[in-house]
Amino acid sequence: MDDVFKALADPNRRKLLDRLFRRDGQTLGELCERVDMTRFGVMKHLRVLEEAGLISSRRQGREKLHYLNPMPIRLVHDRWVSKYRAPFAAALSDLKSRLEVKMAEIQVYELFIRTTPEKLWQALTDGEVTKKYFFGEEIHSDWKPGSEWYSSSPEGRRDVDGKVLECDPLRRLVITWRVLYNPDLSKELSRVTYLIDQRGEMCKLSVTHDVSDAPKTASHVSTNGWQWVISSLKSLLETGQGLPTPQ
Template sequence: MDEVFKALADPTRRALLDALYEHDGQTLSALESRFETSRFAVMKHLKQLEEAGLVVTRRQGREKLHFLNPVPIRLVHDRWVSKYAEPWAAALTGLKHDLESTMEKVFEIYIRTTPERLWEAITDPAIRAKYNFGAGMIGELAPGATFTMAAPGAGRPLGEGVTLEVDPPHRLVQSMTALWSDEAKAEGTSRVTWQIEPVGDSCRLTVTHDQLREGANEQLYGGWPMILSGLKTWLETGELLTTPGSLMYGHG
């Protein structure tokens, strides 16, 4: 967490996060144009934000796009702020992750575990329910197979989709249609990619939620920081977080 606090301490880096909050997936040139400083200085600030996990980059052709990654902020909230604030709070004041003007959301987190154990936590229905709003993934794990996201306390399926790619324990790609509300269902089908990469004694997990409608309802993607924070906590400590991501529908 020290890297996160150091990165947030600088006003220029906070301004870069604000710029990505306003419009996600920007190039270096686009970000640089917002500041009266050198390109090299902006590059240094972005590198520090990347090292802190607050910014994730992705290549698109010859361009390198920068995305705001809210997961470290969620971890700060779950570790400290939730001790003093209402545990059902969804975000830190003044640093939101409502990024409405993009077709793609990218979330990254490091978890001290093995790829095999992380894969099991993502695909096993009982484990998935511990951090995924109480919902497990029910269905055959094979390309072309359908699945539902079911939670006993919900009274109805929370989602459904089709598995597109399966490469254990590295990559899982699925389409998803949210069913937990009429507003979410109206957004139609999007796609979720789980990418697992071993890094030393840990794994880097990157979740990409794309094929979203421009300005899509935040219900579709706003819960990912809570889900990933709950996943990390459960794998590393065996404990559940007292957040909706870990408890909602969990005791139906």
């Protein structure tokens, strides 16, 4: 976590994070607008932020888009914020997000996990494992392109479903995503991409949720879902225990 604190210590880097918080997925040129920094200076700060895992970047044609990655800050929160204060802090954060920003159309989450590609892939696709870290949800599919997938609650209710678009075992999984337990959300369809990149004894997990056609889903999964799920997955694979389900 030293890289995270070092990156956050600079006010210019915090300003860049604020810019991405207000509108995610910006190019270098857009981030250079209305800042008292040279283009080269912005590039250097973005490199530090990316090395710390606080932002990620994606190529879109000739452009490189930058996205805020909340996972390192979430890990700091999970480690040091008292469990008694966490619900209150989360509620305030949720309220602040709803009042200040429109949720990003593409949400990107990245995290390094000390595990193997085989174990990480199993954790993403095996229902006996998902229910240990994914709010008790058990996932079901044969993971063949074109097949259906769905997750069921501990009570047996089907909560989320979709189609398998791409499946490259141990590397890449792309699925559509439809939330069923909320009538408003069940009308929206989004897409989730999981990428596994082995880095020595670690694996970098990238989760990209394209909610460009699902604005209500965007708000829901951002404030209630992915950050906690991925943190719980990391805990399960590294310690054998997922995180306690938030109340």
